[in-house]
Amino acid sequence: MDRRKKKQIIFAVICLAAAVVITAIFYNPFGGVGSGLKKPVQMRCVKCGAGFEISSKQYEKQMTEKGAIGPKGPTGPPPGLKCPQCGQEEAYTAVKCKKCGNVFFPDPAVYADFMDRCPECGYSAREEKYKLRQSGE
Ligand SMILES: [Zn+2]
Ligand SMILES: [Zn+2]
Structure with missing residues (x-):
């Protein structure tokens, strides 16, 4: 695979992941409308x-307000939000x-590892969930 194509694919994957994150936050079918308790969104300033x-x-x-979410859901990759630290x-997310x-x-x-693995301590919540599912059956 040539470099440019690889870059394009990675970019596409990132856009897709961003869309999935937004969709999961707002249209989580497991969240339950009745609960009314939405999780806070974790942000990081680049x-x-x-x-x-x-x-x-x-x-x-x-x-x-930024036009990233329309009536039908996310319309594109999420824009950056204002950082309280540096403005x-x-x-x-x-x-x-x-x-x-x-x-x-x-x-x-x-794709050979869990994408939420912490670069500091190596912990991955997904990995833990996966392991639990494995041992629970
Ligand atoms: Zn900042
Ligand atoms: Zn950690």
């Missing part, structure tokens, strides 16, 4: 590396490690 949380309501509002609009609290971006380009 400029200064600050990690922070906003409510999913706030996230939804900001994404709608730049460079914060994107990220994952917070349950073990060490490190906030990082999952890597959708990895």
Whole structure:
């Protein structure tokens, strides 16, 4: 496979992953409409590396204002949100490690490993879930 094609594929995968993340946040069929309890959205600033949380309501509002979410769902890759630390609009949805609290971006380009593996301590919530499912049967 030539380099350019590979890059294009990786880009496509990242866009897809971003769309999946947004879709999962807003249209999670397992969330239950009745519960009313939406998880906060974990964000990370690519400029200064600050990690922070906003409510999913706030996230939804900001994404709608930026035109990234239409009546039918996500319309494109999510734009950056304003970082409370440095004030730049460079914060994107990220994952917070349950073990060490490190906030990082999952890597959708990895397919031989779990994409939510923490680069600091190596913990992966998906891996744990997977292992639990394996041992539970
Ligand atoms: Zn920042
Ligand atoms: Zn960690």
